[in-house]
Amino acid sequence: MSSGALASGALVGVSRLGALAAALVVVGALPWLSGRDPALTVLRARSEEQVATPEALASVREDLGLAPTAGGQLLRWASGVARGDLGDSWVSGRPVLPDVISGLAVSLTLMGFAIAVAAVVAAALVAPALRAAVRGDSRRSGGAAAALLTSLPEFLLATALLVVLAVQLRWLPPYGWEGPQHAVLPALALGLPAGGLLGRLLSDAVSSAAAEPWAATWATAGTTRARLAGGLLLRAVPGVAPQVGMVLVGLAGGAVAVERIFAVPGIGRTSLGAAGAQDAPLLQGCVLALLVVGVACGAGAALLRRLVLGRALRTAGLSVAEPEAAHGWGARTVPVVCAVLLVGTTVAGLLRDPYAPEHSRLAPPSLALPLGADASGRDLLARVGHGAASTIGTAVLVCALAAAVGIAAGLLPRLSTGPVEVANAAPPVLAGLVTAAVLGPSSLGAAVAVLAVSWAPLAAHTAALVTEARAQPHVRVMPLLGVGRARLLLVHVLPDVLPPVLRHAALRLPGVALALASLGFLGLGPQPPAPGWGLVLAEGMPYVERAPWAVLAPAASLVALSVLAVTLSSLGGSSTGGASAGSLRRWRRTPATSPALSSGNDASSSQGSALAGPVGSEASTTEPTSQLPSSTATPPQVETRP
Secondary structure (H helix, E strand, O other): OOHHHHHHHHHHHHHHHHHHHHHHHHHHOHHHHOOOOHHHHHHHHHOOOOOOOHHHHHHHHHHHOOOOOHHHHHHHHHHHHHOOOOOEOOOOOOEHHHHHHHHHHHHHHHHHHHHHHHHHHHHHHHHHHHHHHHOOOOOOOOHHHHHHHHOOOHHHHHHHHHHHHHHHOOOOOOOOOOOHHHHHHHHHHHHHHHHHHHHHHHHHHHHHHHOOHHHHHHHHOOOOHHHHHHHHHHHHHHHHHHHHHHHHHHHHHHHHHHHHHOOOOOHHHHHHHHHHHOOHHHHHHHHHHHHHHHHHHHHHHHHHHHHHHOHHHHHOEEOOOOOOOOOOHHHHHHHHHHHHHHHHHHHHHHOOOOOOOOOOOOOOOOOOOOOOEOOOOOEHHHHHHHHHHHHHHHHHHHHHHHHHHHHHHHOOHHHHHHHHHHHHOOOHHHHHHHHHHHHOOOHHHHHHHHHHHHHHHHHHHHHHHHHHHHOOHHHHOHHHHOOOHHHHHHHHHHHHHHHHHHHHHHHOHHHHHHHHHHHHHOOOOOOOOOOOHHHHHHHHHHHOOOOOHHHHHHHHHHHHHHHHHHHHHHHOOOOOOOOOOOHHHHOOOEOOOOOOOOHHHHHHHOOOOOOOOOOOOOOEOOOOOOOOOOOOOOOOOOOOOO
């Protein structure tokens, strides 16, 4: 191995260790990051009338085991974690570790049920595509069902299942965790969207693999349909494997909302309770557990990809894929209809007052109140319209900042490897818990939380395109002509990379808005009386039986936004698939050892669901093998969440 490769590997290793250390420092310093003395916070929680004298604060610190400084507390917490001691709860006084372990066990059990549901749904969705591919039929089916399932956010689907199956039909228990029957609704809420996403990706990957030369050769040679189907699946799995990690991370994040809705005593509900009670030690333990789960999911997906590819991954070349964009009137009519509905609702609502309680409580829809009134007598159309403006406006700002940060980080792929992997392992709700502990629940805190994780996919996209560009002969010769590294990046590489990354950022706008709404639903975003979409939905939940319109109005808006997000990501696959027209079409091959795309950095090569159709990595072997067919195309990637 050359010295340059060793230096590159060392730099990537340092980046990963540094990012992991920074994440642990943030978790360990949570009690102090808010700028408030933890001892004063606990003293005020115990008694608002007690004077905060130095003696009283010292007594609280002694009772809680608090160090007088942030650095001392961080060292004390880190040493405790190394010994398996996460401290004692500030509220109950009990050790934190048993509560974290019990909550994590419940959440992992729920995720297991959800994975089973997702596997069944994905198999049902990929079966028609696999059957058509084996028979030589190029038509694809099941796309509408997959798109519908994928477009439903977990917290919104959980609300619908609770209302219909538990409250109205009374088929299943609505709350608790006392037996297998209590896991059905939460598992469906988590597993249906995940299965829809995986089924859609696998269907596209199988159809793309069926169009490759090796599939026709196998069919001509008389290969049995069962063996051909197995080869197609084996070819499809490597491109989708990184998505599996992102789906699992999404399950961990979605479980927080689902556990709250169904009162499941998992790690998500425990963390929300700790954040609300300002119980820093318990919140630290929950955040640490969620982060470990996210990292494990990403590592498991990378291991799955390596196991499937085997030796082919190490010898594979990489080429630029030309993802197939969606076609047909339905693919273009659906987003137009959703956009018109959202714009119409927003414009109509902005003309009304969202704060004045001028109507009867929970008044039904009428000519004067097209969407009815909420529990305080406020116009729901006004609140939904103003909520759309605030949510989407914040999402635009977050996407712009994420693009700026992502492009800057992507220009230095080796240094950004660790932060990108850590950010991808953290669902938005995890970042929301941290920012709520630091800044308090607010619109600003929700925006910061979503920004903290949404820049990573754009950085990975930038890094992939930069690596692709720098590997080309006309760029590699520039240093020999006296062109410096900074000028090479800014003048000769960045202009070709910038357009597709900005388009990618624009396509992520609906998903970012959904993430903001989900944080608002959990109480980690805007606070009353702000008219945020998630908050309006959460306020209507207690009255869903007697006044379903209190939930229907914000839920319909979120569904329209979700469908728009999924459809736009599919339509935009080819637009984000390369840099400027002509430039990336000239760049057909990249060395397999390029740092942003090689097997050593799976988080940067495919980024799970993060690339939404940009440069795809593929495994095309130079040596024929019966285990893995060679290929020249990569199935398009689909992204629905930030």
